[in-house]
Amino acid sequence: MSAPQFDPASYDAQLEEKKQRLxxxxxxxxxxxxxxxxxxxxxxxxxxxxxxxxxxxxRFYAMFAAGDKRTPILIEDFPIASQRINDLMPRVKAAWQANEALNFKLFQAEFLTTLAGDALITLCYHRPLDEHWQNAAQQLANELGVSLIGRSRGQRLVIGRDHVIEELEVNGRSFSYRQPEGAFTQPNGRVNQKMLNWAFDALGERQDDLLELYCGNGNFTLPLATRVRKVLATEISKSSVNAALANLADNQVDNVTLVRLSAEELTEALNEVRPFRRLAGIDLKSYDFGTVFVDPPRAGMDPDTCELTRRFERILYISCNPQTLADNIEQLSDTHRIERCAVFDQFPYTHHMESGVLLVRK
Known part of the structure; x- marks a missing residue:
């Protein structure tokens, strides 16, 4: 992990620079x-x-400057991380220092927390994990009130749960999210909640259906599903699909059909290029799609998926890369115009920025 440039005094200026860039x-x-x-x-x-x-x-927590893997920056606390992580860091360090079963050939520590206060710690080793490790890890998990995972080559030992539980409020309703270890989740919980509320408002109350590409663990799916008749959502990652299905059930959201397809595969299915067994029993022609929601990876939408979105009246687009967002909008600009846009500062003190646009047919 690279060391961030933490400078609260510069925050307003860097946010203004991101706004002007968008x-x-x-x-x-x-x-x-x-x-x-x-x-x-x-x-x-x-x-x-x-x-x-x-x-x-x-052993010390360490990070490195970009391009330099030999000169560690030793870390005692980490002010950009949640208070929960900062509270746990010295206690975990004291535990491995005091216990050889936790310390021996330990090379990485990972923390996953939530606004709701849940926490999961993953400890990674260059050795097999045995009963001595399990006993020490169980005692540590109990003392800290966390779940704990031990990883080594070919091993993954879970003490407690392999996920955390998040609670996010959208338009006055609380949604519960299982966030698995190792799967993608939005790192900035407060800004994520603002993104969800912006997307919820931008979508509006609809009487038609929503197509969602790249749905992940259902981060946006849950609140957006309450605004439409029904949702067809796609995701390729098996762990994210499993988390999304659990989240839909936990929140009693029953108008979503989730299929494990890539955006490119769904494009082929909707264009009737070829059938997919994973779509068996799903009548694509029964949907009355009015809006497509996309939250693609940094590379943006590929040209064919971008062309697919063109057929929709409204395109709600969350982007983690403003350049590929602009490139996609360029492809769509002859048929759609930008009605709303937003900057979400998910990654303070870095050049990275999250943005959103609502495109409507001209």
Whole structure:
């Protein structure tokens, strides 16, 4: 993990720079002024991972400057991480220092927390984990009130749960999310909640159906499903699909059909290029899609998926890369215009930014 440039005094200026960058990228498309959603200045990141660096008989949490893997920056606390992570870090360090079963050949520690206060710690080793490790890890998990996972080559030992539970409020309703270890989750919980509320408002109350591509663990699916008649959602990651199905059941959201297909595969299915067994029993023609919601990876939508979205009246697009967002909008600009846009500062003190647009047919 690379060391961030933590400087709260510069926060307002860096957020303004991100706003202006999005305005500049969307200027060719006559975009309205963006809504701007800021982040807490510290303790905003809900997950963190650290390599461990040994000096003498002691191991330290460590990070490295970009491009330098040999000069560790030793970490005692981590102000961008949640308060829960900062509270756990010294206690976990004291535990491995005091117990050889926890300490021997330990090389990485990962923390996953939630706004709701849940926590999961993963300890990674260059050795097989035995009964001595399990006993020590069970005692540590009990003392800290956390779940704990031990990983080594070919091993994954779970003490407690292999996921955390998050609670996020959208338009006055609380949604519960299982967030599995190792699966993607939004790192900035406060800003994620703002993104969900913005998308919920931008979608509006609809009498038709929603197609969602790249649905992940159902982060957006749960609240958006309450705004439409029914949802067809796709995701390729098996762990994310399993988490999304559990989240739909936990929240009693029953108008969503989830299929494990990539966006490219669904494009082929909707274009009737070829059938998919995973769509057996799903009548695609029964859907009256009015809006497509996309939250693609940094590469954005591929050209064919972008063309697929063109057929929809409304495109609700959350992006983690404003350049590929602008590239996709360029492809769609002859048929759609930007009605709303927003900046979400998921990643303070970095150049990364999250943005959103609502495109409607001209």
């Amino acid at each position: 305005i500049s990228l969307l200027a060719p498309f006559n975009a309205p002024a963006p809504d701007v959603f800021d982040s807490p200045r510290e303790h905003y990141r809900l997950r963190a991972e650290f390599r461990l660096w040994r000096e003498g008989n002691e």
